[in-house]
Amino acid sequence: MNEPRPSLDSFDDGLADVIDLPSTGQTPTESSQRGRLQELDSLAGKIALVTGAGAPDGIGFAIATRLRLAGATVAIVSTTKRIHERAEEIDAVGFVADLTDEAEVGGLADAVTDAVGEVDILVNNAGLTSKSDPAVVKPVAQLSYEDWRSELSRNLDTAFLVSRAFVQAMAERGWGRIVNVAATAGVVNAVPAEAAYAAAKAGVTGLTKALATEVVADGVTVNAVAPGLVRTGSSTVPELQQGLDGPMGRPGTPEEVAAAAVFFCAPSASYVTGQVLVVDGGRSLRV
Template sequence: MGRFSDRVAIVTGAGAPAGIGFAVARGLAAEGARVVLGATSDRVHDRAAEVTAATGSDAVGVAADLTTEAGAQALVDAAVQRWGRVDVLVNNAGMTSVTAGWDAEEQVTDLTLAGWEAALARNLTTAFLMCRAVVPVMRAAGYGRIVSVGSTTGTTNAMPGQATYTAAKAGLNGLSRALALEVVAEGVTVNVVAPGYVATGSQLAFEQAAAAAGPAGRSGTPDEIAACVLFLAHESASFVSGAVLVADGGHGLPETWPVA
């Protein structure tokens, strides 16, 4: 019997095989949860099959655009129709700019309104829509755990050329804290895990160098971040709500590593 036996979970942004979302989905399933994996492409069906094969737990993939109300509702409906409820929501969908890096084109003075709105949509609106869709289900059950994967960017620091991503992740913290106050008396907790540099296979060269220069001397792993998510997603974390758990290997601590 695992920690999440008989629980039903939704994990968004779970389509990348080396990503945090897939690690979370696999971790929940290994502990007994039945899991809906969400992503924007059909590769999520492969991830769901891999979760089932590796853990024996029932998992289903749903390809949906979570920047739309219909897409968010589709994930919740998939869980409710298949298993009758949703106990855990992990908001992991999101990404940095498609031209991520120290790119002058992404500086605030050069951003287009369309670019700004698109970044907020994929990094913040996705979480808002998923929360809005799942909270009524959790309220009716008198139980729920919502954990969003944020970032140290927007929480403890910022990156040049990533104002939209930074603003969205800071907004995710605010959304989570406000929602936490609205639902905690009904048995639903809302928290954020804010990772630092994590080796997901899409890590940029400057991120790898910065992580190597930090106090831990390395990037984190998706499984290490998943462990933090699973802690907050468990029923035992019932008195933790509105919190932001930073997982960055001490990278953000002042005066712990040299800054070039």
């Protein structure tokens, strides 16, 4: 004999429990609906760490800014002292660390916890190129093993080391968000002379999916964004020209990538994990 199906009201009550929101049992007014929507997206009381956030016009800083606007307490890290300037701009806490160094990552984890508390949200953005640290652009036949290891270290090892430093505590507390910044390179396309970068970013998506399966039952989600051509301070003229030639006629902005990344961080995104969201203005749709 079939059991009666639960009512929509009972489902709504259950959903409220899942996302830690009160259920009133009353028909909501437009005002209360709007307030509830804001609660669903609010990160008040959450502590977020964003890596690679030193550039004022970069993706990492845009993500950190949006997390702060959503109510989170934010810590940011980069390899140089300019991170303290960024931290002051958004009322965050800045740290300097080399995230390719296992010992420094361990020290960072302790320092962040002591300064702001246990991290609930981790955004692994470190690894993207900059003017001072450009990508290795060489055909595979001319690529040294040192070049190969360097690209993998800063683009893949960083995401692994920092995720490992924080994920267990998230799982033990029963709530967490990890968002990795990959790229369209290695995920949906590739360009000549950037094999190491493409391999590293493809590895980031593999790490994302594998880690998601490990903590899916612990209230921790792991997702990735894959930006295409985005206008930052490190963009080259040829890259910007490629953006102008894309379907939208322009490159993307760090803020557009940040919007996608912070979506994954929201309490309302609790049923999304192991996913890669491409942010490329439709460029990957073209053959």
